[in-house]
Amino acid sequence: xxxxxxxxxxxxxxxxxxxxxxxxxxxxxxxxxxxxxxxxxxxxxxxxxxxxxxxxxxxxxxxxxxxxxxxxxxxxxxxxxxxxxxxxxxxxxxxxxxxxxxxxxxxxxxxxxxx
Amino acid sequence: xxxxxxxxxxxxxxxxxxxxxxxxxxxxxxxxxxxxxxxxxxxxxxxxxxxxxxxxxxxxxxxxxxxxxxxxxxxxxxxxxxxxxxxxxxxxxxxxxxxxxxxxxxxxxxxxxxxx
Numbered sequence: 001x002x003x004x005x006x007x008x009x010x011x012x013x014x015x016x017x018x019x020x021x022x023x024x025x026x027x028x029x030x031x032x033x034x035x036x037x038x039x040x041x042x043x044x045x046x047x048x049x050x051x052x053x054x055x056x057x058x059x060x061x062x063x064x065x066x067x068x069x070x071x072x073x074x075x076x077x078x079x080x081x082x083x084x085x086x087x088x089x090x091x092x093x094x095x096x097x098x099x100x101x102x103x104x105x106x107x108x109x110x111x112x113x114x115x
Numbered sequence: 116x117x118x119x120x121x122x123x124x125x126x127x128x129x130x131x132x133x134x135x136x137x138x139x140x141x142x143x144x145x146x147x148x149x150x151x152x153x154x155x156x157x158x159x160x161x162x163x164x165x166x167x168x169x170x171x172x173x174x175x176x177x178x179x180x181x182x183x184x185x186x187x188x189x190x191x192x193x194x195x196x197x198x199x200x201x202x203x204x205x206x207x208x209x210x211x212x213x214x215x216x217x218x219x220x221x222x223x224x225x226x227x228x229x230x231x
Contacts, residue, residue, distance in 0.1 A: 033219075041223065042224050043206070043219075043221040044221075094219075100167075101165065103162055104150075104160075104162075104208075104210075105162075106159065108157075108158060
């Protein structure tokens with residue numbers, strides 16, 4: 001399994017500002033994933049982050065709004081830029097174990113409220 | 116189209132009742148995996164079970180059991196003798212293989228309320 005630590009665990013931010021969420025994994029992983037969970041909704045994949053290359057964004061998500069860094073194999077950040085109340089969500093970092101027994105492991109999430 | 120459908124938005128039961136959470140999936144892959152995750156009020160996602168597409172055997176783990184039927188593309192989850200601690204949002208998920216990772220699709224979740 002993987003232990004994933006996310007910071008901050010929650011924040012209340014003013015609209016128009018930006019927040020950077022950090023994700024630290026206790027082991028080296030090739031790919032890290034960022035999800036958004038809007039209130040009462042399911043998890044939606046924002047982007048996939050590979051170390052040493054640009055993140056790959058899912059439809060509906062753009063780099064200008066959600067820039068991602070992946071400086072090494074254990075760490076990633078997601079920035080939510082120019083926030084609006086619609087960005088109020090839980091943001092989750094995830095890593096996967098592949099092979100014949102795939103599994104997704106999640107951080108505890110960052111609860112973001114934009115006022 | 117939704118890859119994973121959980122038609123039950125919210126279910127309320129009284130403690131000790133049995134409850135089944137439904138999950139219907141859609142995929143064209145022949146090899147895929149199905150999952151159930153639990154999200155208690157604290158927010159973290161807890162892995163419950165994984166099934167691969169070639170294993171239709173039902174599984175029982177304590178009070179939990181899962182019924183996988185490829186013929187109906189369903190992967191239902193039953194909690195027997197429910198307890199208050201079972202109250203959470205439960206997500207069904209589908210994983211399809213891609214070039215170098217597995218892409219996960221999550222259902223919309225079923226919120227289970229178990230009342231004492």
